[in-house]
Amino acid sequence: MQFCPTIASLHTFRGQIPNGKKIGFIPTMGALHEGHGSLIAQSAAQNDITIVSVFVNPTQFGPNEDLAHYPRTLEADIALAERMGADAVFAPTAAEMYPTGRKAAITYHIEGLGDLLCGFSRPGHFHGVVQVVSMLLHIVTPHRAYFGLKDYQQFRILATLILEQHFPVEIVGCNIVREQDGLAMSSRNRYLRSEERPQALFLYDTLTYIKQHLPQFQTVANVKDFVDQQCAKYPLVKLDYFDILNDRTLQVAENLDATSHPRAFMAAFLGKTRLIDNMSLYSHSSV
């Protein structure tokens, strides 16, 4: 396994890959867990070469967010990436990625898709994500790029970026990996205090209940009332948002019929830790 701490070293590694070999790429912010591991394993199974990037991208954090405290565990990340089948880990510095300063002068505007859900709660977040993923795709030039459906809105925005900007890459969405009790794996779960951890199940348990009892709700408004009632049972949870959107368009779902492709989206704070989750309400799978 090759460790590439600079763009030049990544280019050297990339240049040695024979033509015709398929390259899979997994962009991450590190603090890798089994959720990231499943993306790496999927890429390793579907491609000849798998490259993982570890880069805590400053431009996707708001001024009051956890950039300074975001977990950095590079040695363990390299070991996990190797174990899951990666051939290289690319971990550039922010100074190299943003040669003209902390924020690049050229930014993307995301029409519509970037203003709702996490985009509303975290203004500018998706602009930073789109900026860094486009930079990484230019540097790595993979054939396939793997993203988790845990960040479903991010996945749709990046699929749109790749389509509209004609990046010659296939985007692959990967199922949400959960802890045994259902909590979606996240690098931020390690921040949860012991008394908060059981209440973090609010997200998964609420989404699962809604999915399993969908016919009894009848309307989106009834589901929202139920979520508000649930909040009262979890005193350590502060709901950031809950919404049901058509997961093809990310427009508000008109109703709960399968034809509206309803997917429930949720973000909640437990203390300072912000967790997100989502679940399709019409497909049979639990993702």
Ligand code: AMP
């Ligand atoms: P991050 O390091 O949080 O930026 O995540 C890197 C990639 O891993 C993103 O595409 C995430 O959606 C994906 N990911 C993170 N957690 C999970 C999970 N529990 N299940 C599936 N994919 C995940």
